[in-house]
Amino acid sequence: MGEKKVALITGGSRGIGRACALEFAKADFDVAIVYAGNEEAANKTVEELKAIGSDATAYKFDIANEEEVNAGVASVIEKYGRIDVLVNNAGITRDNLFLRMNSADWNAVINTNLTGVYNVSKPVVKLMMKQRSGSIVNMSSIVGVMGNAGQANYSAAKAGLIGMTKSLAKELASRNIRVNAIAPGFINTDMTKGLDPEKFAEHIPLKRLGEPEDIAKTAKFLAVDGTYITGQVIGVDGGLVV
Ligand code: NAP
16 A cells, blocks of 8 residues: 555546546556456556556446446555545447437446446445545536437436536535536547547637547546535536537
C-alpha cells in the first residue's frame, strides 16, 4: 500500500477513461482502472500510467454484474487500502429507433450505464464513508440532458445518472463525499468513430469535436480542485447545450 491518493476509474483502458487515468496519474495519484475485455488496451494503458510514476493496476470485471463488481472492488481495496476518487466512466451504446430497439438492447444499456454505476458506487461509498472523505465523478452525457433520436435507452440511463448524482450529493455531503457529473458532448473516441467529424463540428459553437483530454481535465478539476462543488452537472460540449 502506497502513500499516494488513489483513483478508481471504470472504463479506464480506452477513450475518455484512459485520458482520466493519465490525468490523475499526472496529479500524483495511484490509479486502478476497470475494463470489460480488451486486455491489450488495458495493459498498454497500465504501462503508460506506470511510466509516469503511478502504481497502476487493471481489473477486469463487468460493472453490470454485482458479484463480479464486489469481488473486483474488494481486490482494489486490498491492494491500495483506500479510494479517494471514483470516476464512473464505463459505458456502452446500443442505438436504434425506439420501435426497433429490442429489450436486450434496452437492458444492456440500462444495466451497464446506470445499474453499473450503482453496483460500483455501493462498495466504494461504504469505504469513503469510513474514510470520511471522497469524490465521485459520474460520466453522463449531453444526451441525458437534451435527448437524442435513436438513443432512448442511452439517454434514459444518462438522465438517470444525473438524478442519482444529485441525490447522492445531498445524501453524502455530511460525510465529506462530493458527487458531480460531467455531460460530455461529442468526443473523439472509439464510441464515436462512425461519426463524420466535419459534419458534426458545423453544429458545435467551438467548431470541433472534443478530445478525451478535455473531459479528463474537467474530471480532475471536479475531483481535486472543486472542493466546494457538489451535485453539479458540468457540460463539456464545445457550447452545444447552452
Ligand atoms: P469507449 O472508448 O467505448 O470506452 C469504453 C470503456 O468502458 C472501455 O474501457 C471498456 O472496456 C469499458 N467498459 C464498457 N463496458 C464495460 C463493462 N460492462 N464493465 C467494465 N468496463 C466496461 O467509450 P468513451 O467514448 O471513452 O466513453 C466513456 C464514457 O463517456 C461512457 O460512459 C460514455 O457513455 C460517455 N460519453 C461519451 C461520449 C463520446 O462522445 N465519446 C459522449 C458523452 C458521454 P474494454 O476496453 O475492455 O471494452
